[in-house]
Amino acid sequence: MTLDNLKHAQRQRLLFLDRCFTWRGVGRRRDLTDRFGISTAQAANDFRAYLSLVEDAPEYDAQLKAYVAKRHHRPLAPSSMQDVFEVLDTSSEDELPAALPRANRWLDTHVAIALHDAISNKRKIKISYTSMSSGETAPQWIAPTRFTFDGETIHFRAYSFKRGEFRNFHPSRIEPKIDYPTGEIKAPLPFDLEWHTLSVIWLRPSVYLSSAQAAVVRREYGFSDDLLKVEVRKALEFYIDRRWGLNEPGARLEKVKTELVWPEDNGTLSTRS
Template sequence: MDPTVVAQLYRAMNGERDIQITYTSMTSGLSDPQWISPVHFHFDGEAIYLRAWSYNHEAYRDYLPIRIAKQIEMITRERPAPLPFDTDWNSFVRLWICPRSGLSDAQARVVRREYGFQEKTHIAVNTRKALAFYVIRRWRLDDEKARLELDRMEELDA
C-alpha cells in the first residue's frame, strides 16, 4: 500500500472532500476514474479498507487502497451535498457462531474447547452490520469444511 495514496485519502476524509481515484475492480477488472467521498478506514485482520460513498454506485462501498492507482496529486472537490446516512456502518449485529453441524460430538467438543465456549453454547460476536461480511469471511463461516458456522445473525438496537 502506497503511503502517498493513503495520505491523500486521509486528507480528503479529514477535509470532508470528494476525491477522484482510479480503482481496479476485482469483479470487472476495469480501472476507471471515479469520484468517492472517504469516511472511514477499517481493518479486517488481513487488509486495510477505505469505506467511502461511491458516486458511481450511489452507495457506501469498501475499497482496498492497494487497488487505487498512485498519482502525484489526486483531484479533490467540495462535496456537492451532505452524504447520506450510512445505515450499515451505524447499525450493529450479533453473530451467533457454533461448531459446524456436521461434526461429531467429539469433534464439536474439541472445537468448543479450542474457541473457549461451553457445551451447547455459541460464541456471540457483536460488530457493525457493514463489517459482518468480513467476520464471516475471516472465520470462514460459509465454508463447508470449516469447524465453525454461523447459526444466526440478529440486529441490535443502537
C-alpha cells in the same frame, strides 16, 4: 495505586511483566532489562510495583531464581495473540522466524495519505478504481469516511457518487499516483445505514463434529456455552465470513442466526437464519 496513574513507559513494562507471568508463568528482572534496556535497580522497582498491583501476587522461588505466578493468577490486562506469541517465542535474531511472514500485505503511502486527508477534512477525492469482478478500471469521485481493518488488510468505507451508496473499498485497487484531485463536498452525504447497524452473529460448532471435536472448537474460539456471539458492524460482516472461513466446505463453525440492531434503537428488528 492503579495502572492508569503510572507513566506510559512504566505501564508498558508492567504490562509486559504481566504477560510474562500470565503466559510463561515466571518472571525475572532479566526479562525487563533485556526488553526495555533498563537497569536492574529499576527492574526491581517495577517488580515491586507489579507485585503490589496484582492480586494473589507471584512469589519468589529461590530454587528457580525467579518469581512464579500463582496457579490462579489473574492478568491485569488482556493481551492480543501477537503479544502472547512475543512472550512465548524463543527465536534468536539471525534464525528463521517461527511466525509466518506477516506484513506481506502492502499499502501505498501516498494512497494512505490522500485517503486520510480526505477523511479528516471531509473532502471528496477522484481515484481510478479497478473492479475485481469486471476487471475494468474507471475513474470516479468518492467521499471516504473511515478506514477499516480485517486483521490482515486495511480497507476503507466511502460514499461512491457513481453508485449513489456507501461501499467498502480496497486501497490496493486504487491506481497509485503521487496525488489525487480533491474537492469540497457540497450536499451532505446520506446516512450510512449499514455502517451504523450492528450485526450480532451467533455461531456454533459444525453439526458434523463429534462432541470432542466440538469441545476443541469451543476452546479455540473461547466460548463454553452452546453459541458464540460475534458483534460487528453490518458493513463489515462480509469480512468476518471470509476471515473465519465460515463459507468454506470444511468449516468448523457455522452460523445459526444473525440479528440486526439498527441505530437509535436497542431492540432487535430483524433476524436472518
